[in-house]
Amino acid sequence: MSSRDAVHRAIETVWRSESAKVIASVARVVRDVGLAEELAQDALVTALEHWPRDGIPDKPGAWLMTTAKNRALDRLRQHALHERKHEQLGYEMDALQTHVEPDFVDALDQARQDEIGDDLLRLIFTACHPVLSAEARVAMTLRLLGGLRTDEIARAFLVSEATIAQRIVRAKRTLREAQVPFEVPRGQDLAARLVSVLEVIYLIFNEGYAATAGDDWTRPTLCEEALRLGRILSELAPQESEVHGLVALMELQASRLAARTDAQGHPILLMDQDRSRWDALQIRRGLAALDRAQSQPDTLGPYTLQAALAACHARAARAEDTDWPQIVALYDALVQSTPSPVVELNRAVAVGMAYGPQAGLALTDALLTESSLADYHLLPSVRADFLEKLGRRDEADAEFRRAAALTRNAREREFLLSRARALKS
Numbered sequence: 363m364s365s366r367d368a369v370h371r372a373i374e375t376v377w378r379s380e381s382a383k384v385i386a387s388v389a390r391v392v393r394d395v396g397l398a399e400e401l402a403q404d405a406l407v408t409a410l411e412h413w414p415r416d417g418i419p420d421k422p423g424a425w426l427m428t429t430a431k432n433r434a435l436d437r438l439r440q441h442a443l444h445e446r447k448h449e450q451l452g453y454e455m456d457a458l459q460t461h462v463e464p465d466f467v468d469a470l471d472q473a474r475q476d477e478i479g480d481d482l483l484r485l486i487f488t489a490c491h492p493v494l495s496a497e498a499r500v501a502m503t504l505r506l507l508g509g510l511r512t513d514e515i516a517r518a519f520l521v522s523e524a525t526i527a528q529r530i531v532r533a534k535r536t537l538r539e540a541q542v543p544f545e546v547p548r549g550q551d552l553a554a555r556l557v558s559v560l561e562v563i564y565l566i567f568n569e570g571y572a573a574t575a576g577d578d579w580t581r582p583t584l585c586e587e588a589l590r591l592g593r594i595l596s597e598l599a600p601q602e603s604e605v606h607g608l609v610a611l612m613e614l615q616a617s618r619l620a621a622r623t624d625a626q627g628h629p630i631l632l633m634d635q636d637r638s639r640w641d642a643l644q645i646r647r648g649l650a651a652l653d654r655a656q657s658q659p660d661t662l663g664p665y666t667l668q669a670a671l672a673a674c675h676a677r678a679a680r681a682e683d684t685d686w687p688q689i690v691a692l693y694d695a696l697v698q699s700t701p702s703p704v705v706e707l708n709r710a711v712a713v714g715m716a717y718g719p720q721a722g723l724a725l726t727d728a729l730l731t732e733s734s735l736a737d738y739h740l741l742p743s744v745r746a747d748f749l750e751k752l753g754r755r756d757e758a759d760a761e762f763r764r765a766a767a768l769t770r771n772a773r774e775r776e777f778l779l780s781r782a783r784a785l786k787s
Contacts, residue, residue: 369414372422377406378509380423384430385506386481389544391434395488396534399506401437405429482507483546483598486591490559493540498533499562501526507594508587518584519569520576556599560608560665563591567612571619575770579629585616596651603658606651607666613648614672617641629777633681645676664700667692686716703732707744714748723748739768743778755785 389398405426419425489502504510516523547555570584592609599605621639622630652673655666671692678684693709707729714722726745735741746761762782766775
């Protein structure tokens with residue numbers, strides 16, 4: 363690798379870790395997330411021009427911040443000249459004066475830490491605003507907070523780069539036209555918006571944990587991004603139990619990633635996994651986050667309940683040690699908290715493990731008329747598993763093949779077909 367390539371690699375690493383802070387701080391000034399990203403990108407281009415020649419600065423993140431804020435000052439100055447808003451310009455320049463001094467890079471990390479935290483929280487709530495579609499929220503979050511390039515997001519979700527680019531452009535325009543304030547909501551609005559934020563982070567995680575389409579069963583990079591965002595949010599909103607619940611859930615589920623596939627990338631079911639390959643450090647982190655969630659005075663929410671479910675598996679040294687009656691009880695609480703056909707299907711699996719396949723099949727069959735599950739491949743997959751355990755092999759074969767026809771993930775399709783073939787051997 364040439365020295366220039368090494369510098370470019372370093373710039374990419376710095377950008378991935380620092381871009382969200384830069385965009386958040388500039389957005390607070392210009393009150394426009396799209397413009398803030400543009401100014402931050404300008405700073406990145408400047409780094410690509412100067413660092414290979416001048417060397418990487420001692421504090422590269424602060425260098426990017428200073429450069430981006432200088433761009434923001436220039437933009438405000440131009441705007442003030444056009445609109446004759448001298449009073450506003452003076453206010454903004456006073457507020458930002460410390461940011462344009464040459465020695466700012468030496469004082470930034472210490473002097474601005476709390477404000478940067480506030481800015482990041484504002485950026486999270488803005489990128490995940492409910493005015494945007496779920497797809498747009500995911501794209502914006504990965505772009506602004508994850509620092510991923512458009513092509514990386516497109517590759518992760520198996521859509522074209524043009525599609526992701528359009529989503530991001532439309533999202534910025536929507537935020538601008540809706541005049542979404544760059545702020546952390548308060549009171550009841552906070553709870554409503556927090557639901558959207560957590561949904562986006564968990565959507566990103568789930569796409570990494572069990573890819574909906576493509577040739578790979580898992581995409582660990584997306585899990586890592588979701589976990590990073592969750593950990594940031596847990597430090598910015600330490601009193602929100604569901605934030606800690608989501609972090610706990612993701613940590614505990616991610617602890618199994620290495621055991622979820624074999625050397626060829628083929629799926630391995632939970633009960634068949636080598637638990638010695640589960641990440642003990644992530645399990646400890648997950649259980650600690652679960653303790654934080656459960657220590658809060660409010661009622662346990664859906665993410666905390668799901669984390670408690672994952673903890674039951676994490677605490678079982680062997681598959682046969684799993685406390686299935688406790689898992690059923692937790693699913694009962696989850697059904698009350700967040701009723702949905704998918705939760706009911708998962709509860710049916712737990713009931714089947716705790717009280718036998720016939721009990722599980724009865725609950726699964728009750729969901730066959732649920733329209734929202736008509737194309738959900740896990741319904742026939744779960745049903746096939748129960749039918750196989752009951753010795754109804756021909757019916758199980760048909761259900762495994764139906765599930766295989768519904769999934770868009772190549773690895774999962776092959777796995778389901780292999781189970782169908784095994785019934786004939």
